[in-house]
Amino acid sequence: MPSFDITSKTDLAEVDNAVDGVMREIGTRYDFKGSIAKVERKENSLEIHADDNLKLKQVEELVKGYFVRRKLDPGALDWQDPERAGGNTVRQTVLIKQGIDRDLAKKIIKHLKDEKLKVQTSVQGDELRVTGKKRDDLQAAISAVKAMDIEQPLDYGNFRD
Known part of the structure; x- marks a missing residue:
């Protein structure tokens, strides 16, 4: 996945x-x-x-x-x-700022759920793991998070097929 x-x-x-x-x-x-x-x-x-x-x-x-x-x-x-x-x-x-704090993680998860994307998001320490069935869904999730206009710099990595 x-x-x-x-x-x-x-x-x-x-x-x-x-x-x-x-x-x-x-x-x-x-x-x-x-x-x-x-x-x-x-x-x-x-x-x-x-x-x-x-x-x-x-x-x-x-x-x-x-x-x-x-x-x-x-x-x-x-x-x-x-x-x-x-x-x-x-x-x-x-x-x-190091890592994603709990409030920001909740905000990102809520935004992804509101976008009705077919992805699951889980908090793993100070980072978020987003999984989905299709690569296109994950790319849509990345663009949705980038559109949120968050001040803190976010990195999107460890992309796995």
Whole structure:
């Protein structure tokens, strides 16, 4: 029976490369001279430190730009609210989305059922497995999920006949 998997993975090595590029640019830009602005990765999140909200927004734009340059989708970033840190500085945590969470999985499954496609969808950990009798049904399911306009980047792989 043909099947495919819907996954959402972010390559953390490429995230590290993007963070290194951001830090290099912060070190060379004149408007960041004497600033404490920095970005560091901790497990599945980024932590941004800046002097004020203006510099925080500039670093945010740098991070998004370097993600695009490294062929990573900025939609994989979940921006939390900025918070005050010690000494009149600002800190912001940015979560890196890995896998498909339960709410998004339910939303995708409901959408596929509403489309009346002849496919079955099952949750397997942090990914979805879609099976159907015909390859055309699976291709229709892929296009239906792509049409949902989900912010999080999704990969459609492991296509089996």
